[in-house]
Amino acid sequence: MNKDNQRNISTTGNQAFNDLKLTDPITIAAGPLGVKEALKHGFKEMGVVRAMGALLEMNQEDGFSCPSCAWPDPEKASKFAEYCENGAKALADEATTKKIDADFFAQHSVEELSNLTDYELNKFGRLVSPLVLKPNSIHYEAISWEDTYQLIRKELKSLTSPDEAIFYTSGRSSNEAAFLYGLFARAFGTNNMPDCSNMCHESSGIAMGETLGIGKGSIKLEDLYEAEVVLIAGQNPGTNHPRMLSALEKCKANGGKIISINPLEESGLVNFKNPQKIKGWLGAPVDIADIHLQVKINEDIPLIKAILKKLYDKNKLDDTVFDQEFIKTYTDGYQSLLADLEKYELSSLIAQCGVSESDIDASVALLAKKSKIVVCWAMGLTQHKNGVATIKEYINLLLLKGAIGKPNAGTCPVRGHSNVQGDRSVGIMHFVNKDLNKRIKEHLGFTPPDKEGFDVVGAMKAMHDGKAKVFMCLGGNFLMAASDTAYTAKAIQNCDLTVQISTKLNRTHLVTGKTALILPTYGRSEKDIKNGKERFITIENSMGRVRQSKGVLKPASENLKSEPDIIAEMATAYFNGKHHVKWEALSGDYNLIRNTIDTVIKGFENTNTASKGLGYYLPNNVRNLDFSMLPNGKAQFSLNELPKHNLKENEFMLMTIRSHDQFNTTIYGLDDRYRGVYNERRVLFMNELDIKKWNLRKFDVVDISSNYDETLRTAHNFKIIPYNIPQGNLAAYFPETNMVVPYNHFADQSKTPISKSIIVSLKKVSL
Ligand SMILES: Nc1nc2c(c(=O)[nH]1)N[C@H]1C(S)=C(S)[C@@H](COP(=O)(O)OP(=O)(O)OC[C@H]3O[C@@H](n4cnc5c(=O)[nH]c(N)nc54)[C@H](O)[C@@H]3O)O[C@H]1N2
Ligand SMILES: Nc1nc2c(c(=O)[nH]1)N[C@H]1C(S)=C(S)[C@@H](COP(=O)(O)OP(=O)(O)OC[C@H]3O[C@@H](n4cnc5c(=O)[nH]c(N)nc54)[C@H](O)[C@@H]3O)O[C@H]1N2
Ligand SMILES: [Mo]
Numbered sequence: 041m042n043k044d045n046q047r048n049i050s051t052t053g054n055q056a057f058n059d060l061k062l063t064d065p066i067t068i069a070a071g072p073l074g075v076k077e078a079l080k081h082g083f084k085e086m087g088v089v090r091a092m093g094a095l096l097e098m099n100q101e102d103g104f105s106c107p108s109c110a111w112p113d114p115e116k117a118s119k120f121a122e123y124c125e126n127g128a129k130a131l132a133d134e135a136t137t138k139k140i141d142a143d144f145f146a147q148h149s150v151e152e153l154s155n156l157t158d159y160e161l162n163k164f165g166r167l168v169s170p171l172v173l174k175p176n177s178i179h180y181e182a183i184s185w186e187d188t189y190q191l192i193r194k195e196l197k198s199l200t201s202p203d204e205a206i207f208y209t210s211g212r213s214s215n216e217a218a219f220l221y222g223l224f225a226r227a228f229g230t231n232n233m234p235d236c237s238n239m240c241h242e243s244s245g246i247a248m249g250e251t252l253g254i255g256k257g258s259i260k261l262e263d264l265y266e267a268e269v270v271l272i273a274g275q276n277p278g279t280n281h282p283r284m285l286s287a288l289e290k291c292k293a294n295g296g297k298i299i300s301i302n303p304l305e306e307s308g309l310v311n312f313k314n315p316q317k318i319k320g321w322l323g324a325p326v327d328i329a330d331i332h333l334q335v336k337i338n339e340d341i342p343l344i345k346a347i348l349k350k351l352y353d354k355n356k357l358d359d360t361v362f363d364q365e366f367i368k369t370y371t372d373g374y375q376s377l378l379a380d381l382e383k384y385e386l387s388s389l390i391a392q393c394g395v396s397e398s399d400i401d402a403s404v405a406l407l408a409k410k411s412k413i414v415v416c417w418a419m420g421l422t423q424h425k426n427g428v429a430t431i432k433e434y435i436n437l438l439l440l441k442g443a444i445g446k447p448n449a450g451t452c453p454v455r456g457h458s459n460v461q462g463d464r465s466v467g468i469m470h471f472v473n474k475d476l477n478k479r480i481k482e483h484l485g486f487t488p489p490d491k492e493g494f495d496v497v498g499a500m501k502a503m504h505d506g507k508a509k510v511f512m513c514l515g516g517n518f519l520m521a522a523s524d525t526a527y528t529a530k531a532i533q534n535c536d537l538t539v540q541i542s543t544k545l546n547r548t549h550l551v552t553g554k555t556a557l558i559l560p561t562y563g564r565s566e567k568d569i570k571n572g573k574e575r576f577i578t579i580e581n582s583m584g585r586v587r588q589s590k591g592v593l594k595p596a597s598e599n600l601k602s603e604p605d606i607i608a609e610m611a612t613a614y615f616n617g618k619h620h621v622k623w624e625a626l627s628g629d630y631n632l633i634r635n636t637i638d639t640v641i642k643g644f645e646n647t648n649t650a651s652k653g654l655g656y657y658l659p660n661n662v663r664n665l666d667f668s669m670l671p672n673g674k675a676q677f678s679l680n681e682l683p684k685h686n687l688k689e690n691e692f693m694l695m696t697i698r699s700h701d702q703f704n705t706t707i708y709g710l711d712d713r714y715r716g717v718y719n720e721r722r723v724l725f726m727n728e729l730d731i732k733k734w735n736l737r738k739f740d741v742v743d744i745s746s747n748y749d750e751t752l753r754t755a756h757n758f759k760i761i762p763y764n765i766p767q768g769n770l771a772a773y774f775p776e777t778n779m780v781v782p783y784n785h786f787a788d789q790s791k792t793p794i795s796k797s798i799i800v801s802l803k804k805v806s807l
Contacts, residue, residue, distance in 0.1 A: 047150060047178055049151060049529075049533075050154040051154075051519070051525050051547070051551055052779070053155060053157045053158060053160075053547070054155055054157050054160075055722065055757055057722060057757070057759065058710060058720045059719050059720070060718070060719055060720035060759055061718040061720075062716055062717060062718070062761065064716050065305075065307060065715050065764075066713060066714050066716060085132035085133065085135065085136040085138075090137070090593060094131055094135060094565055094592060095128060097592045098127065098128075098131060098565075099113050099127075101654070102590065103590065103592060104564050104565055104589040104590055104592060105459075105579050106127040106564075107130045107131065107212060107458055107565065108124075108126055108127040108129075108130035108458060108703060109126075109127070109280060109281050109454075109455070109582075110457060110458050110459070110460060110461060110581050110582040111281045111284055111581070111582055112260075112261045112585060113261075113581070113587075113654070114261060114262075124282035124283050126280075126282055126700075127282075129703070129708050130703055131565055133162070133544070133706060134166075134543060134544075134563035134565055135563065136165050136166060137165075138165025138166065139165045139168045139597065140164045140165055140168065140545060141182075142169055142171060142180070142181055142182035144164070145171060145179055145181065146179055146181070150173065150179070150180065150549075150552070151178050153545075154547070154551070157707070158520060158546065158547060158706075158775070159709075159710065159721075161545050161547065162544055162546065162707060164545050165544075166544060166560070166563075167542055167545060167558055167560040168560055168596055168597035168599060168600065169182055169560060169599050170183050170184065170557070170558065170559055170560065172188070172191070172555065172556070172557055173552055173555065173556040173557075175554045175555055180556075183557070185559075186613070188539075188557050188559060189609060189612075189613035189614070190613060191537070191555070191557065192537070192539060192557070192610055192614070195536060195555075196228065196510060196614060199509060199510065202228050202229030202230040203230050203232060203491075203507075204509045204510065205228065205230055205509070205510040205511075205512070206230075206232040206234065206494060206502070206503070206510070206511050206512070207222075207224075207230075207232060207233050207514070208233075208234050208496075208511070208512065208514065208518055209221060209233065209234075209235040209513075209514045209515065209516070210236045210514065210515035210516025211235070211236045211237070211240075211456060211458065211459055211515075211516075212457055212458055212515050212564065213459060213514050214462075214577035214579055214589070214603065214604070215459070215463075215466045215577070215586070215634075216577050216604045216634065216637075217602075217604045217607060218459070218462065218463040218466050218468050218514070219467055219636070219637050219640075219641070220604055220608055220626065220633060221468070221514050221603075221607050222466065222467035222468050223467065223480075223484075224607055224611045224614075226477075226480065226486075226488035227486055227488075227611070227615070227619060227621060228614070229489050230489055230493055231469075231470055231488075231489055231491060232470065232493035232494045233469060233470050233493055234470055234494055234499040235463060235468050235469070235470075236457060236460060236496075236521065237460055237468075238470070238495040238497070238790075238791065238792060239496055239521060239522065239523075239792055239795075240419070240422065240455075240460065240792070241418075241422055241456070241460070242422070242495075242787075242790035242791065242792050243421070243428045243430075243431060243787050243789075243790040244421075244431055244453040245790070246428050247430075247432045247435065248435070250432070250678070251432055251439075251670075251675060251676045251678055252435065252444065252661075252670075252675055252676075253661050253662070253668075253675070254660060254661050255464075256453075256461065256660065257450070257451045257452045257582065257583060258444065258445065258660060259448075259449070259450040259451065259452050259583065260583050260657070261287060263414065263447060263448045263450065264287040264291050264414060264448075264452075265287065265290045265291055265294060265448075266296070266447070266448045267291055267296050267414045267448045267449065268295075268410035268411070269296065269297050269299065269407060269412070269413045270288065270291055270296060270298045270299070270413075270414045270415075270416060271299045271300075271415045271416065271434070272299070272300045272301065272302075272329070272416045272417075273300075273301040273302070273416070273417045274302065274340070274417050274418055274420015274421040275302075275416060275417055275454055276302070276304075276308070276418075276697070277308055277309070277416075278306055278307045278308020278309065278714055279306070279308070279699075279700045279714060280418065280454075280456075280698060281418075281454050284416075284454065285308055285328065288328050292328065297406050297410075298328055298331075299329065299333060299403050299406070300331070300332045301333045301335055301340065302332070302333075302420060303336060303337050303769055303771075304334075304725075304764070304765060305332055305334070305764055306714070307714035308328065308714070309332070331402050331406070333403065334394070334395060335393050335394060335395055336392075336394035336693070336766045336768070337693045337695050337766070337769045337796065338424045338425075338683050338685070338693065338797040339393040339394060339683065340393070340433065340434070341429065341433050341681075341683055342388075342389040342390075342393040342682055342683075343393035343400070344433045344436070345381065345384055346386060346389040346390050346393065346400055347400060347403060347437065348436060348440065349381050349386055350386070350400065350401070351404055351408060352378060354404070354408050361408050362440045362442075363411060363440070363442025365442070366439075366442030366444075367439070367440070367442070370444075370665060370667060370674060370675050371439050371674050371675045371676070372670075372672045372674035372675070372676050372677065373676055373677035373678070373679075376677070377436060377677040377679065380679045384682075389682075392682065394766050407437075407441065410441075411441050411442055411449065412446075412447070412449045413437075413438060413441055413443035413449050414443070414449060414450060415434045415435075415437070416453075417431065417434065417453055417454065418453070418454045419697075419795070419796060420796060421434070422787070422790070422792055423792055423794060423795040423797075424787060424794055424796050425683070425786070425787055425797065426680075426681075426683050426788060427787040427788075427790060428787060428789045429681065430680070431453075432678040432680050433680045435451065435678070436678060438450065438451065439675055439677055444662060444665075445662050445665040451662070452582075452583075453582075454582060455581075456704075458564070458579060458581075459579040459580060461580050461584070462586070465641065465643070465644075465658065466641055467640075470492060470493040471492050472491070472492055474490075476488075476640070476641070479639075479640050479641075479642075480640055483639045483640055484621055484636070484640065486619070486620045486621065496522055496793075497523075497783065497786055497791045498791075499511075499531075500522055500527065500528050500531045500783055501783070502531075503532060503534050503535055504527060504530055504531035508535065509535055509537070510536060510537045510538075510539075510553075511532060511537070511538045511553060512538075512539040513538075513539065513540050513548065514541050514603065514607075515541060515542065517546040517547065517705040518532070519532060519546075519548040519551050520546065520548070520705040521704060521705055521775065523781035523782065523783050523793035523795065524753070524778070524779065524781055524782055525778050525779040526753075526779055527783045528783070529551045532548070532553065533552070533553065534553070535552075535553030536553055536554050536555065537553050537554070537555045538552045538553035538555075539556070539557045539559065540558050541561055541603060541606055542558060542559070542560065542561065543560070543562075543563050547705075560597070560599070560601075561600055561602065561603050562591065562595055562596075562602050562603070563591075564577075564589060564591060565592065565593050566591040566593050566594070566595040566596070566600075567590075567591045567592065567594060568590075568591055568595075570602075570605070571628070574590065575590075575602075575630050576590040576630070577590075578634065578647060578651045578655075583657075584657055584658045584660055585654070585655050585656065585657050586644070586647060586655045586656055586658060587653070587654060587655025588651045588652060588655065604626075604630060608623055608624075608628070611623040611626075612624050631648050634648050634651075635648070643659045685799070687768070687799060690734075690801050691799050691800065692768055692799070692800055693768060694746075694770040694771070694777070694780070694798045694799075694800045695769070695770070695796040695797065695798075696771075696773065696774035696775075696777045696778065696781070696795045696796065697771050697773065698773070698774065699711075699712035699715070699721065699773050700712045700713050701713075704775075707721070712773075715763075722757055722776060723758060723760075723772065723773070724742060724759065724760050724770055724771075724772050724802075725765050725772065726761065726765065726770055727763070727765050727766065727768075729767055730767055731762055734802070736760055736802075736804065738761065739759050739760060740759070740804055741759055741760075741807055742758055742760060742802040742803060742804055742805060743755070743756050743758075743802070743803045743805055744770075744772065744780055744800050744802060745800060745801055745802075745803065747801070748782040748785055748799075749782070749784070753779055753780045753781075753782065754780065755772075755776060755779050756805070758772060758776075770800065774795060777798075778795070780798055780800060781794060781795050781798055
């Protein structure tokens with residue numbers, strides 16, 4: 041609570057324990073159990089007919105794209121089960137038949153609701169009518185759509201500068217919605233467009249942009265099938281991208297080898313059964329990872345340097361280990377990289393990363409002989425202070441091996457949200473894109489602002505310091521996704537108006553500005569009908585392919601509006617006919633929006649028709665070995681320093697990770713089946729030797745505290761679980777631990793919060 045906002049709101053909800061049960065971690069991911077679990081979820085939430093009908097259309101040519109992760113669909117679409125357990129859960133969660141309307145909020149105040157857990161909040165069901173929370177009131181009440189637009193207009197008009205408004209985007213929005221939203225922010229006059237990328241793959245974008253000239257990955261899905269070696273670093277595909285396992289299985293069947301690099305031995309990388317194949321239902325499980333490098337948290341740089349040094353030694357004897365031709369033709373900085381490698385002592389690199397030399401040697405032996413190499417990664421690399429440098433170090437490996445810009449080789453940053461990549465492509469960004477601004481001016485007739493806007497961290501600080509007053513969110517759950525929950529709550533509560541365009545209830549609807557609006561919208565799985573005509577939207581997957589998505593289910597309510605319609609109507613009301621862009625015309629006409637995207641955004645072409653079926657690929661310079669945008673027209677080797685942590689004797693390195701039963705801040709259930717944890721989320725994974733060393737026991741309760749800049753931040757009450765994790769490292773779930781991530785500590789350059797390497801200490805609590 042703070043003085044500007046007198047509601048008594050809990051930012052954490054109830055923290056009581058449930059009835060924790062443990063089993064050994066399950067090593068067999070997906071497989072029949074996966075499908076069974078998926079169907080169980082679907083049936084409970086949606087009812088049998090609705091669930092089966094929807095699942096059959098998911099990720100099929102004429103259906104809709106899965107609302108879960110951004111993993112691509114195969115070019116030859118399978119007829120059966122092109123979804124995974126967690127995609128089905130995401131669908132069931134969105135398509136639930138439970139609803140909450142103004143009556144619900146008349147009965148339950150925001151104060152009362154805030155005492156529930158995030159899991160309980162999500163379970164209430166779909167938001168189905170526009171709602172307003174008036175100043176000093178603790179109950180949302182009904183409001184007409186037109187009145188929401190007028191209220192927004194009034195608040196935006198009252199600002200002294202357009203930079204006092206912030207427009208956040210989560211990654212589920214369509215290209216059409218995101219494009220209009222970005223256009224509206226620019227037309228209004230600000231680049232304050234933080235998005236979930238800032239907390240996610242921003243480090244990847246910067247690292248690849250500086251070394252390869254494009255912030256996106258270079259491989260296509262099919263490249264994985266015949267890759268010779270695939271490195272999977274800092275990613276948990278069994279839970280977060282389960283359909284990726286099918287591609288890895290194909291790779292293995294073709295003789296490919298897989299190296300997993302992770303402080304944890306994640307299920308799915310060992311022993312995987314493919315539910316899409318009869319063989320998978322009956323046959324023996326396949327080991328996906330051939331080698332597991334159990335690196336310590338945030339020690340990938342010394343590990344990769346050790347590998348590079350050993351490869352370099354081999355190359356001295358046989359100069360085909362590094363691809364000399366590729367290096368000469370396409371890269372810059374080779375000699376300085378070699379000179380830099382000479383400076384490091386092999387034994388101290390190995391000691392620092394914590395991986396055994398024999399495992400490193402096995403990996404080096406594989407890599408020395410092969411050149412079709414793919415590196416896949418996710419949050420385990422991006423969310424560290426040195427996330428950008430870490431990714432650049434992996435790119436050094438690819439460049440030395442000439443594993444860039446050719447079939448079956450390259451970069452594969454595995455995206456999170458299903459359209460996070462598309463949202464960026466069509467203009468959601470806080471930085472200034474001069475070329476985009478020029479094209480907007482040329483084709484749409486207005487001059488967009490040329491001052492860099494706030495990213496997530498900047499937005500938090502601006503609101504906290506009273507420099508921003510209106511905060512709008514296109515999806516997401518900003519409070520629970522951003523770092524430093526208490527700080528972020530205060531920031532949001534400082535605003536005059538907060539607006540959430542959402543499908544489901546979450547804590548950001550309860551921790552609000554003085555006035556708050558909820559604008560309910562369709563989910564991806566729902567039919568989008570306007571004036572009797574069914575419409576489709578487009579999205580871009582993790583590998584740069586744009587395709588259509590068309591919902592199949594009856595919408596949760598007739599009072600919902602689509603995201604593009606909400607934004608166009610809001611802009612129409614705001615400009616009231618006085619703007620170069622014809623907002624009224626764009627409202628309701630997705631074909632016109634797509635034509636406008638085609639003219640304004642480079643690479644989009646004939647999207648209305650070309651996005652049909654499997655869709656089309658956006659241009660990617662790396663695939664054509666075009667590095668003309670980089671210094672000397674070459675791909676860049678980089679020199680990256682070792683991380684320095686300087687932990688005190690009683691300090692640990694904590695990573696905040698996802699359980700199997702959540703999608704980011706949406707908690708589907710309280711189990712993490714693959715890790716053998718049931719019915720509890722407030723747990724702390726800890727090495728058995730550390731538990732002993734600190735005189736602790738299994739199920740002891742501890743508080744977790746960080747102390748950055750002499751500020752103590754504490755997450756209370758976590759039960760200790762002995763787990764196979766390197767000594768000195770800890771893991772716990774996000775978002776319960778976000779309050780210990782300091783708002784002002786983030787990755788160099790990308791400003792992604794350090795959610796995977798937080799220095800903490802523990803204090804035993806007696807309950
Ligand atoms: N079912 C489901 N699917 C999802 C999501 C979800 O919440 N649920 N979220 C979506 C989103 S937005 C995203 S961004 C992705 C996230 O996908 P992931 O990045 O796979 O998700 P995390 O749970 O954050 O897992 C990070 C992994 O990195 C490892 N790791 C942590 N620190 C290090 C390190 O220093 N080095 C190395 N090598 N490894 C490390 C952890 O042990 C863990 O296995 O998934 C997307 N898909
Ligand atoms: N400590 C820690 N913090 C993290 C991370 C971490 O690993 N550790 N991961 C970070 C990452 S990678 C990400 S991407 C962010 C996620 O940050 P966000 O994207 O902001 O969070 P989500 O939990 O995905 O948002 C869920 C909400 O989105 C709304 N929603 C769902 N579908 C739709 C839709 O189709 N349209 C609209 N308008 N709304 C919809 C629902 O209301 C739902 O409650 O969190 C980040 N925060
Ligand atoms: Mo993400």
